[in-house]
Amino acid sequence: MQSIPVHDTGPAFPLETLELEPARAHALMDGATEGVPRRLLRTLDAVSRRWLAKQDSTYLPEIDAIAARLGRPGAYFLSVNYEWGCTCRVAPSPDGTSARLVRVLDWITYGLGRYVIAARVAGAAGPFVTLTWPGYTGVLQGMAPGRFSAALNQAPMRHRVGHYHIDWAINRHRVWRMRHVTAAHLLREVFETAPSFAAAKEMLANRPISAPAIFSLAGIKPSETAVIERTETEAHVHEGGNTIANHWQAPGWRGHTRGVDSAGRACQMHSVPTELDPDFPWLTRPILNWNTRLAMVADASEGRLVARGYEVIGHTAAPATAPLQLSCPPL
Template sequence: MLSAAPPANTLEPIPVLDTGPGFAMETLVAHEARAHALLDLATGPLPSAALRQLDKVSRRWLAKWENAHLAEIDAIAARLRRPGAYFLSVNYEWACTCRVAPDPSRKSARLVRVLDWRTPGLGRHVIAARVESGNGGFVTLTWPGYTGVLTGMAPGRFSAALNQAPMRKAIGFYVLDWAVSRRRVWTMPHPTPAHLLRAVFETAADFTEARERLTRAPISTPAIFSLAGLRASETVVIERTETEARVHVGPNVAANHWEAPGWRGRSRGERSAERAAMMHRIIPEIVPDFSWLAPPILNPTTRVVMVADAAEGRLVAQGFEAMRPATEPLELAA
């Protein structure tokens, strides 16, 4: 007997892929159609000539400072055979809201992560890569061909996420401030924050080492890292400029404005302070029910939601588009 066809609005699961260290290329090979769909959405408004020029500038920057992932990005660009691969590997324009706190029983530490990004489709096309590494591996919520890490959990070690930091007010007009910040990046011989977080997931043995490296390693642009270890006491938010850090120990929230006294800049996304205040009240339960997700944390650019507990080796996640679920909830356990 034939089963009835599923309704047109049926949600698809988030794909889970076991990979080696070269997860960016492996995810691309496995899900290349998703990569092209995302590039169509991300680069559609840009003329091809402008995108090719952005690729040239991005590759020159990677080569100038001997970026460790240049060969990998070259291979990805060659496989895609279209402009955009270099620019999207080094550029990020997103807002996010995170919380690090003990679990409700205070036996472990948890990370609550809501990632916002302007490009539609990132929620629908998110994948979970389970990456092998010398320290036991990690899971990253990512996209085919993306070489950085924005959100992840390393079972038995830590969970971490990256938020975009405020933009410096160099001149006072948004467009000019953005241009000045991009020009500043050209002079920075350091990895992107997403590449630093990838390196930490690949090689840091534990929460202590991850915290040390995310605090001290130079980066190309300001960023905010949220880090949760194994014990309830192992929670920290690290606000970063290229070479300085302000570390907020204990249960904390990160949005897209500075909490550090004296640090100033343009907050990213909408209603950053309100998102942070609301996130303080979220109970970090690992259940595939994101009913707590509501405005302003939930907004038109929300793409991925995750709650992770590295001590238990468990996470739950879901993709979002247009303020509605775009995938089935994902539950992973080590």
């Protein structure tokens, strides 16, 4: 199996990784846009770019450069759109000396597991590692040595009329009317600028976002763990060790769950060990399912991370890359 590439970059890591890995980027675009007419992609790009301009996105010039470098439609829309399910756990390390994040990313798009890369980014508040894809401008999961590890889960979709597809269209229209950043761009800003677990938690709980989201956060001390459930302007913070999938824990918050067996995945994740084992022996159904694309365990105190990409084979996912083991000791 091929290894997950590791690239050292500056702050403009999306464009730098695109220039380093153009073949991977185009392969991912092929999978993400398969069956979508180019005319429709151009329309979605135009709407997405207008929305980014309306919110004065600091990342719009970067996305402009990425779109020009790719030379094909889809870059703007794929930078702001996401449809996935994930399962996370934040808890102390087995010896109780640090905090760890266990993360499994589920996404239907083929190639996300096969073509994942690790970018070691020189951020303003310190270096961080993000498991990402060439040209992708957000951050979905990562580790900042000596600061924190964090990941983003898609939140339940609001009930509107009770029919899933109609509710999806109504909620999507609501997103386009928002002037706030996407959750993935907020998480990137947190990795770039937050100096500590406390600062990261404050930003993730209080900064307005364009659509509901769930953040998992693990600092460097065993007591520094939290799950942050978010609407656009409200937050419910669950302190301490916790697990999360794609349904709400906050009392009174309701919505359509995401992904495969959200409740079952969250329940099983409670018993998952936080060991830095690159073979992920605990990754079984229902956490492992046909949408699984990535598994990761990170410890920011030690500056260590293990990860592996997955792709669907038959009715479930199987390893698509060799295990990655990174050691980035805190400065």
